[in-house]
Amino acid sequence: MSATTVAGAAADPAVGPIADPAVDPAVDPAVAYPETVPEVSESFLHTSVRFQAFSALRGHFEGRPGCFVGSDFNVYYRPLPAPAFVEPDLFVSFGVDPAALESDFSYRLWDAGAPPAFVVEIASKSTHRKDLHVKPAIYLEMGTSEYWCFDPTGGFYAPSLRGARRAGDAWEPIEVALDGEGRLRGRSGVLGLDLCAEESRLRFWDPRTAAWVPDHDDTRRALQRTSGQRDAEAAARRAAEQRATAAEAELAALKAQLADQ
Numbered sequence: 001m002s003a004t005t006v007a008g009a010a011a012d013p014a015v016g017p018i019a020d021p022a023v024d025p026a027v028d029p030a031v032a033y034p035e036t037v038p039e040v041s042e043s044f045l046h047t048s049v050r051f052q053a054f055s056a057l058r059g060h061f062e063g064r065p066g067c068f069v070g071s072d073f074n075v076y077y078r079p080l081p082a083p084a085f086v087e088p089d090l091f092v093s094f095g096v097d098p099a100a101l102e103s104d105f106s107y108r109l110w111d112a113g114a115p116p117a118f119v120v121e122i123a124s125k126s127t128h129r130k131d132l133h134v135k136p137a138i139y140l141e142m143g144t145s146e147y148w149c150f151d152p153t154g155g156f157y158a159p160s161l162r163g164a165r166r167a168g169d170a171w172e173p174i175e176v177a178l179d180g181e182g183r184l185r186g187r188s189g190v191l192g193l194d195l196c197a198e199e200s201r202l203r204f205w206d207p208r209t210a211a212w213v214p215d216h217d218d219t220r221r222a223l224q225r226t227s228g229q230r231d232a233e234a235a236a237r238r239a240a241e242q243r244a245t246a247a248e249a250e251l252a253a254l255k256a257q258l259a260d261q
């Protein structure tokens with residue numbers, strides 16, 4: 001998603017430490033730091049990849065104290081008088097109040113108490129150059145620990161999965177290589193998970209459980225399998241009951257014939 005300054009505010013070209021804004025009770029955060037409509041609409045593929053990855057991490061970190069998983073949410077990293085924000089496709093923060101953020105209209109670093117520790121940007125025709133050449137400086141300024149880029153089309157950059165970790169005031173590449181199944185795979189130290197590019201799908205592997213972190217499609221298929229198994233078991237029970245009933249009827253008829261002889 002895009003990185004921009006709020007309309008009407010003077011842009012600050014310098015990249016420096018995040019200011020600690022003075023709290024002005026007369027300023028309404030909803031007005032000063034609003035949610036916005038995306039500048040460019042997403043493709044179906046972009047939306048699908050973002051939603052599936054979000055659902056996977058949302059489920060994986062559900063119930064973890066101080067953890068917030070966000071998607072397509074205005075993250076303000078500069079306050080008034082020159083507010084600026086970025087809209088990460090997917091991010092994870094630690095040391096924050098998830099209940100407060102879930103009911104808020106934007107993510108303001110100075111109110112949240114911590115920056116996104118992990119960020120993923122999904123390539124699109126209108127944003128992939130910014131993802132590679134503009135946003136790294138923004139996320140470095142914000143204090144993000146890991147920054148990942150994923151190209152589900154495979155046509156904007158290669159390799160289609162790339163990551164970097166903060167190393168002082170710069171980014172250090174994270175090793176991404178083909179695994180035994182031909183997937184691009186890299187380890188996120190922040191999440192404790194492997195990111196895997198599976199064609200146009202971004203998946204997460206948990207090395208502790210040696211299992212995929214289920215996304216929405218995985219959960220739906222599991223429910224369908226469970227429902228199908230329940231239906232099959234119910235049908236088998238009905239068939240067994242019918243056979244038992246038929247056997248009892250045959251036995252009763254045989255007894256009646258013997259009694260008449």
